[in-house]
Amino acid sequence: MSHKLILDDPKLNFSAAHFLIEHDKCSRIHGHNYYVKIEIFGDLDNNSMIIDFLKVKKIILESIEHLDHKLILPMKNPAIHVNENGNNLDIKIKKTEKFYSIPKEDIAQIPIDASTAECLAQYIYSILKERLNVKKFQIMLNENTGSWAAYGDL
Numbered sequence: 001m002s003h004k005l006i007l008d009d010p011k012l013n014f015s016a017a018h019f020l021i022e023h024d025k026c027s028r029i030h031g032h033n034y035y036v037k038i039e040i041f042g043d044l045d046n047n048s049m050i051i052d053f054l055k056v057k058k059i060i061l062e063s064i065e066h067l068d069h070k071l072i073l074p075m076k077n078p079a080i081h082v083n084e085n086g087n088n089l090d091i092k093i094k095k096t097e098k099f100y101s102i103p104k105e106d107i108a109q110i111p112i113d114a115s116t117a118e119c120l121a122q123y124i125y126s127i128l129k130e131r132l133n134v135k136k137f138q139i140m141l142n143e144n145t146g147s148w149a150a151y152g153d154l
């Protein structure tokens, strides 16, 4: 038997643009209002808590802030070629022959293969793994109403 804490707060959200290279419709730049939920499993501490809700909320908000109102660029994707061009990034997509030149400040360069909800959930989990002092947790990421991806210690 173990305890579980669920943090399901609409404030844990960010808006971002992205594209999925090989996808028919989603290969075009478009946006989502993402929403993060967390479940934390564990034993109770001296204060009879797994961890303080407020502390978790603050850490999640700090951890997703760099994604908010940005274009998410999956830097580990071999089809994406990026060159600095002054204040812009010139982005060439090998497979689709698309080319974008976008201000650097508008882009979140993220070390993932693709900006799918699955990879983004894993990425957010990896940031929180460093920052949350808990043994077992799961991140859920909502991309569209009813569409969730989850990653964590299942």
Ligand SMILES: [Zn+2]
Residues within 6 Å of the ligand: 018, 026, 030, 031, 032
């Ligand atoms: Zn999308």
